[in-house]
Amino acid sequence: MSSKLTAPRMKAKLAMTTTGVTKDVMISYDQMDEDITKELRGKLVGEGIRAWLETEDIMGGADIFARIGQAVVDSSIFLFVMSRESVQSKICQDQLALAYVSNKSILPVALLPQQELLNLMDNGMRLELAGFEWFHLSKEKLTENLKDITNQAFKLLEEIKEKENKGNAKANESPVKSRRMLNRSISRKFSSNESKLFLEDGSVYWSRSFGKSVNVGWEKFKGQIMSDFNEEFEKTFGEEDTEWLLAILHRELEIGAEEIVNKANYIDFCTIDDQIRPLWMRIQDQARESYAMREVFKMDSSVRVQAIENLGKFKSSTVIDALRDLLSDKDPNVQAVAIISLARTGANDEKTVKYVMRCLCSKDRIVREACCLSLGVMKATVAIEKLVDLWRNDIISNVREAALAALRRIGGEKAEEAIRITTVLEKEIRHLKTS
Template sequence: MMAASGSLQPVDDVVIAYAPADIHFVRRLADTIRSSKLSVWYSSPSTDPAVVGQQKSQAILGCKIFVAVLSDSSAEDKQLNDELALAYISNSGIFPIGLSSFRDLSKKLGGGTQLMLAKINWTFVFKEGHFEENMPALINCIKQEMERREASDQEFIPGAFHTHGMNFQMNFTHCLNLESDDCCADESVNELTKDLSAKGLSYDFWDRHFKGKSEVSFTDFRDAFLKDYGKKLVKAYSEDKKKLFVNLMYKDIFNLNKVVTRAGYDKVISNNRLADPHCFYHHLEEYAIAYLSLREVIDMDSTLRITTIQSLGKFTFPAIVSGLTEMLKDDDPNIRAVAAIALSKAGKDRRDTVDKLVSLLEDEDRLVRESALLSLGSLKATRAVSHVVDRWRNDPIKNVREAAELALNRMNTEDAKRCIHITEVLSSEMSALRPK
């Protein structure tokens, strides 16, 4: 695929994100990657911004590798931060390339992006000779990542956390050799991991603090967690991020339960205890990264938004459900309609999803009402039958009435069948009474 043409194929090996000021570097980078028989896509600066937004979203959602070119201008660019977040939740392999030092760039990155990239090794090209020295290693790592993805089972990835509908890699640090100060981050991105292996923290968290207990209060669990990891979290991220970790642990990991059971803890860490004594911490860290990335995508105000929302239904992640719920009140009816369909998938196991969709049946926009009806039908939401029947009988728009009838047929319950039968009999009798 040639970037200049602006054409877009369904899937490319590599997508490059960048700021316009770095286009000359990007062209050189793309040519180098293509010379290794990999397909590359990046947006053309001359293409209409609205078209570019649609192309970017499709390209990122379909690519295997996402290369982010981070410079003094792009590090602060909201669009590029949005694209990084989208690449993360799309499970692309992420490879950052720094055109300035890590110390300078890290100060400019958004909070979510900074956390997301903290564990990934970078390639740096900010001195003469860096490009020729580091590109072979980068391309080799990209190829290894692609081979690993092709060989792995996409339904179950060994060494990954599986939670809330998403797969979290335990360790997604790339294999670049970053020993030289010329090409690596000014601060070690692995420093926290080294600290976690300090003496006294060499076996499982629960066994360190609560061995022999079947349950403990969340307060005790939280205090023990902060004793082991609190200072390290502040050092690696910030005081605010430490608070975020604790809030997510209480709200999402343990579902607001005031008691943490050993069985619940074991379910969180799965079978990773023997492989990693800090697996609970790593699980929470990955969850926080995904949470911030998803919030970035949901909240982003760009042309990526509608296309991205369409893909969110496959995630049952709490942040997704919360974000889609907020979108049901969006000023744009297109957003409300797409969010309704995505919510019926992401929130299919939540009882309150039906209530949220029912509330849309009174929406002023007919497309929103139609989307809500189809979503209720796909959920087989039998307790919404009376509301769906009301739309079938009374909605002024034919397409909405047809959507309601389709939803009732999909529900296929006795209540739905009875309502359909009664309505059909009444319609038949009324037709017979009309003057010919």
Template structure:
């Protein structure tokens, strides 16, 4: 990314005059600000959002239904930028226009409302105070959170505590009405147990939260309950048939009785956001996918894994490289990459070899060796050879030794210049 900004502003064209005033106010306070001018391409917007610390969407009745704002909001959410919605219209007028995913995404974030220009200065001063506080508290390396850290806390130290900023804010309660609200999910059902079967966990989770999921979470093309259960099993618990209390606690990362479900809500929104981003115009997909490699959130790793099956070989190739970076700490990343090492497209095969070389995967050596020896395309063989040179394994080193011997013999057989 060419430059990282403190704040990127997203807006509908009808709000440009207001945005110019906001940008000037933020810059006067010492914040670096970017917003799209007429000559800027959407690709520049995508890169700016992925590199920013704070995304500030100016929400109006026009921007609430603007697809480009939805895409930007989704991109900011999955890349863990802090999100500060700024509106000149009351939330009750905007809420019906927001998509289900956007509404849930913004539900627990306090908004700044400027209902008239007489209060512009005071409201923006409060907003800037919140931004500066969050920027000062920002932890190094926050972009690579793990499950046991705040892997799904998209933003810095939100929610804001200043009441003047929180005016007319929207909230959604994660607590089901028909279960004990004072006891954590694990203790409600598995008191004193350190591990239980996945089937037990799934059934109790659906008992407590199935109705709430069905009624309140945004719809997806698939069966929603099955979709969310699959996300929990595949992405959160890594398809383990035995769920331990430590796995549960690491994911919940809170003592709140409904912390696990709240985390699932956030993960579900992150997953929907990723879908939104990858549904963008094809000219934006490749650079966006490439940039996603710097983020290790499970939703992103899962999305990149799914993209290895995309119909477009360019997407598959770029996703392979991004996945090697984003999913470098996950065991199944190697399995996904090995799965495309014999792809029909030579660029995808090259990307798979190079990605496995980057990961230095010992168990992938035999697959890379096969490409080095048998692939009909020379550039794939070269990529495999380069990957083997990076792998610290006996089989890889033996193959490289063979390469050196063959090269030496070929050089010896070449006619000497007279």
């Protein structure tokens, strides 16, 4: 998809409409690569693959970004044409993140050498593409490259169909207690010079680092992993993102006021589909999910609205976990969107409610207001006392109104009694003022 959208390019080139049609492949690209991208699409369509391309399949209009975002969600494969321009395009970054969050098979097609492109990418894009096989496309080997890419598209579509037939597609799975990886086939490849440290499962790492202890102080735990993986944190994430990810890890390990890491919570974090994975692999998984979710739900994201509207299509436990991770983002706008989105998923489990309730103490009034309304949607009876406190004491009228609306939506004897008592007191106070 182009990073610059102009009216002439959107005129009557409409070959087919995407309304109500699920395509096999959504192609994301930059307009500088339009000619070779059209050749690629032509090859795919010629082989019978339904391939979606913005310049061919959509007319201009105010809702162009909505249509493009919806195309990402509705397609089976997200094919990313990677060039110097596209890997630095904010719009392409948004689309890739949405594809990752919505659990699409991702097909990276590189127009330049892999390392050259990696050097141009931000941390999030590099991680989102990690584990996917790259294909190359050049004019010098155009016929051969197009054949390889088409064959891969067919292979991916066959795998998707097979999973659906076996009932293993989990895009609409119900939230469950344990975290799962996004449903994609990514096999982590370790280079020969990577130490055993990166390969040992989480339980072995704990035993080697902390012996038979079942509880370890957070500072000690953090110091250990920063000592063991310092170079990797610095090289992969940088200082600022490392601090952000450590804050997410802190919450994922369910560390309370005592600042203690419990071994059982740690093992649960390392466990995917009943298998204990290496700690560094899980940290990277966590980062990958968090980067993608943050990109999708930023206020300047071109696909944010479509992501929120389509949460019902991909509200897996992993997406819900990742939305909870965004509650610790330093941007209050991102926090508010995550809170609203959690309510949209229908998640009202104890863990989600607890995380949302923590945001009731936010200094930002939009975050507090979003919390109140979301807790109402979640029917969070455990939040009644705090909601009453906000209704009676918050200095912002919007927050007070949201707290009252939440109490009314939660309902029940406890909420109704709290509303009744406060209402009676208010009437008596007004009476005293006028008497």
